[in-house]
Amino acid sequence: MTASERTGGPRPSKFGLGSRTDLRESAVDYLTERIQSGDWPVGQQIPTESELAAEAGISRNTIREAVSSLVHTGLLERRQGSGTFVVSQSELTGLFERHLSSKDRQDVLEIRLALEVVAAALAATRRTDEDIEGLLASMTARRETADRNDVDGYVEADLQLHRQFVRAAQNPLLIELYDSMLEGFRETIASYFIETGDPCHEEHEALVHAIIAGDPLNAAIELRVFLDSHLYHVESTAWPRVHQEVGSREV
Amino acid sequence: MTASERTGGPRPSKFGLGSRTDLRESAVDYLTERIQSGDWPVGQQIPTESELAAEAGISRNTIREAVSSLVHTGLLERRQGSGTFVVSQSELTGLFERHLSSKDRQDVLEIRLALEVVAAALAATRRTDEDIEGLLASMTARRETADRNDVDGYVEADLQLHRQFVRAAQNPLLIELYDSMLEGFRETIASYFIETGDPCHEEHEALVHAIIAGDPLNAAIELRVFLDSHLYHVESTAWPRVHQEVGSREV
DNA sequence: GAGCATTTGTTCGTATGTATA
C-alpha cells in the first residue's frame, strides 16, 4: 500500500540487442557473448557488478545471478575484494575439469583416442592447403624442441600438431570437444616424453604424411598405433595394440 | 551505524554437511546432490525458493543465485507462477542440447562414431557376463520390434543395445559423454529405419558376436561399417567407407 | 470469467567481509 515508484517487478528494459522476456537470461547471453567473442580475454577483469548493472539498465541483483551462473560453469571467477575475472572461453572446459580432475588418466586417454582417430581420418579427406602448411610447421617445431630437450616447448608443439589436424577435420563440435579436453593432455604428454625419452617422431611423421596424402585409413591406423603406446605406458593390459595384429602400414 | 542484528555480510552458516566459505556454492552443491542422487527425480517440482531458503537457513536471494546456476546448466527449469522443476540429472546433457540442437546431424554422427568405435573395442576386452546377457536381450528386442514394424520400440531397443556395449567398455567418462548425447541420436536412428527399411540386423549381430568373442579389432570394424552407412545416408562424400577398402570380416 | 493465493521475477537499500593502495 505504501506509495513507491520504481521498485520490484519486471520492467521493460532494452538490453543492447535482442530483448528477451527473461532479464537474467539476457544478461547471461550478454556476458557470454563478450567472453566468447574475445572482447574480454581470458585473465582480464570484467566491470564491477554495479557498472554492469548500470550499463545494462538492470539491477545489481539480477546481473549478479547471471554472473553466478557463469562462475558456476567455469567461465568466470570471483574474488571478493578484487573483482570478477575471465578464466575460460568455453563452457565445456570448466565442466570437463570438474569431471575429470580426479579421474583416471586412462579414461581420458581413451576418449582422446576416440576423438583423434576419427579426426585423423576426416582430416585426411578434408584438409586444406593451410592445414597442410600448419601441420608441417608444427612437425618441424616438434623436432627442434625435442632435439634441444626443451620439454615445455615440445609439449606445446605436440599439442599444436594434434590440435591442427583435429581442426582439419572440419567438424566444429569435434573441435570444441577436443579443445575442451586439451589442457588435461599436457601432463600425460610431458610425462611420457620425460620417462621414455621417445618423441615419437616416426609415428607422427607417418600420420602427417597419411593426412597430406589423403589416406584416411592409414591416418587412423598410424594415430592409433601411436596412442596405443601411450595407453600401454599409463598401464593397460586390456587394450589391444593394433600394430601387433595388423602390421604397421599396409592393410 | 544503525543497530541491526542479522543483516549483511557473510555469516557463519552450517549447511547440512560440509560448511564452505561460500554460501552460494554450498547451496549449489546441496541442490546438485539432491538432483543427482535421484532424491528429486526428473520432472518433479522442487521446494519453493522461500522453503529452500528457510530450510537451509539462508536468504532467498542467495538460494536464488544457486538455483539460477542450475537453471543455466540445464538441471532445473523455472516456470513463473508454477515453480521450479528438475529436467535433467547430468550437466552435460543440457550443455550438449544447447550446443548441438541446430548443428548438422553429420557432426553429431561423427562424434558418435568416434565414441562407439573405441567403446566397441574396449567392450570386447572388458565385458562381463551381465553385459553379454543384456546385449543378447537387446538384440532379441531389436529383431522383434523391427519384425512388427514398431518404430518407437525399435529405436528404443537399438538405443538400449548401443548404450549397453558402451557401458561394457567400463569407462565412466565415456559412458557419461555418450549418455549425454543419446537423445540426439533418436531422430537419426528413426529416420534411417523408416527411409531405408533396413534394421541392420546382420551388422549388429556381427558386432555383438565380436564383443562376446573378445575380438576388439573386429568389433571396431563391424561398428564402423555399420555407422558408415548412416553417415552416407545423412550425406557424405568425404567419409571413406572402410568395408570397401578392407573387406568385411577378416583383416 | 472474476477473484485469490502461490510462486517466480525484479528491484532497492543496507550492512559486512576482504583485498588493495
Place this chain on the structure above:
DNA sequence: GTATACATACGAACAAATGCT
C-alpha cells in the same frame, strides 16, 4: 592503518504469471 573498492549476504517490497475456486 585507514580509506576505498569490491564482492557477499540479508531483508523487504512490488510485479507478473500461473492455477485454483
